[in-house]
Amino acid sequence: QVQLKETGPDLVQLTQTLSITCTVSGFSLTTYNVHWVRQPPGKGLEWMGAMWNGGGTDYNSAFKSRLSISRDTSKSQVFLKMNSLQTDDTAKYFCARHPLIPHWDYFDYWGQGVMVTVSS
Amino acid sequence: DIQMTQSPASLSASLGETISIECRASEDIYSNLAWYQQKSGKSPQLLIYAANRLQDGVPSRFSGSGSGTQYSLKISGMQPEDEGDYFCLQGSKFPFTFGSGTKLEIK
Numbered sequence: 001q002v003q004l005k006e007t008g009p010d011l012v013q014l015t016q017t018l019s020i021t022c023t024v025s026g027f028s029l030t031t032y033n034v035h036w037v038r039q040p041p042g043k044g045l046e047w048m049g050a051m052w053n054g055g056g057t058d059y060n061s062a063f064k065s066r067l068s069i070s071r072d073t074s075k076s077q078v079f080l081k082m083n084s085l086q087t088d089d090t091a092k093y094f095c096a097r098h099p100l101i102p103h104w105d106y107f108d109y110w111g112q113g114v115m116v117t118v119s120s
Numbered sequence: 121d122i123q124m125t126q127s128p129a130s131l132s133a134s135l136g137e138t139i140s141i142e143c144r145a146s147e148d149i150y151s152n153l154a155w156y157q158q159k160s161g162k163s164p165q166l167l168i169y170a171a172n173r174l175q176d177g178v179p180s181r182f183s184g185s186g187s188g189t190q191y192s193l194k195i196s197g198m199q200p201e202d203e204g205d206y207f208c209l210q211g212s213k214f215p216f217t218f219g220s221g222t223k224l225e226i227k
Contacts, residue, residue, distance in 0.1 A: 035216075045164075045207065047216040060215040094163060104170045105211025106154035110163035 002026035004034070004095050004111035012085050014120045022078040022095030022111060029053065029071055033098035034078045035107060036069060038091040046091075051078050053100060085118045092116075122146050122210055126219030132227040133198040141222045143208035145189045152212035155184055155193045159204040167206075168193060200226060 008020035022034060029051070036048040049059040049069050057069045068081045078095060092115045096107035123146040133139045143153065151171035156164035166175045168184035171191055181196045195202055203226055208219040 044220045045209075045218040047218070058214060062215070096164075103150075103152070105152055105216070106166065106169040106209060107164075108166050108169075108175070110165075112163050 002097065002109045004097060004109060006093060006095055006111045006114040008093070008114045008116060010115065011117050011119055012089075014085060014087065014118060016085055017081060017083040018085055018089070018093075018116060020080045020093050020095075020114055020116070022080070024076045024078070024095075024097070027097065029073045029076060029078065032100065034071075035096050035098055036078075036080050037094045037096055037107075037110075039094070039113070040088070040091040048080070048093075050098065087118050087120060090116065090118045121215055122149060122213055122217050124208055124210055124217050124219040126208060126222060128222060129220065130223040130225070132225045133195075134227045135198055135200065137198045137227075138194065138196045139198060139224070140195075141193045141206055141208075141224075143186075143191045143193075143210075143219045145191070145210055145212075148188050149210045149212035151187055151191075152210060153184075153186070153191045154209045154211065155182075156207055156209065157202075157204050158207065164207070195224075198224075198226065 003025045005023050035050045039045050051069050071078045092113040094113040096110040125144045127142050153171045155168040158164040167182050172184045183194045205221050207221040
């Protein structure tokens with residue numbers, strides 16, 4: 001059974017660093033890609049970045065150099081770290097699985113998300 | 121970045137009614153489009169990928185169509201459990217981008 005579960009803080013102070021862990025089960029991080037997506041309250045979804053099955057990463061340039069994605073395949077975990085948090089980083093953060101199907105790129109399973117509030 | 125323009129923003133439908141939601145891309149996305157349903161407080165559920173391929177387990181009343189820059193999701197016969205938010209995702213080019221969403225309610 002495929003599952004993704006995000007764990008992280010509910011509250012982060014302004015200018016501090018956010019760290020979220022996505023723990024997956026039912027599949028291997030070496031055969032699927034995992035992405036991070038966020039959703040501010042009442043707003044649309046924003047793609048943040050990807051951890052590729054081979055260990056490489058890609059980031060949305062909107063996050064400039066604030067964002068870092070890494071993984072520990074032995075623990076089936078993907079990590080998001082974002083620094084210099086601002087109030088508009090308040091959002092629900094999701095990890096999602098991206099199957100390796102040639103030409104077709106989409107997310108077939110998502111975690112339940114973790115709501116993070118940036119407080120001043 | 122590819123802009124995904126989704127319409128309508130909200131929709132109210134009667135039980136049994138057929139409805140359509142549209143997504144228009146700012147450039148050709150070569151059918152690399154997925155549709156999702158999201159219920160309040162829950163994670164998105166994949167309905168359609170590759171513009172018209174039904175994800176396993178999704179009721180056949182959901183269908184997708186389109187090509188190039190224009191895509192649509194159709195629900196043939198609205199059911200109570202279809203209430204929720206719907207959005208599209210383009211996977212043709214980085215950064216992946218989403219439509220702004222459609223809130224579907226029962227009339």
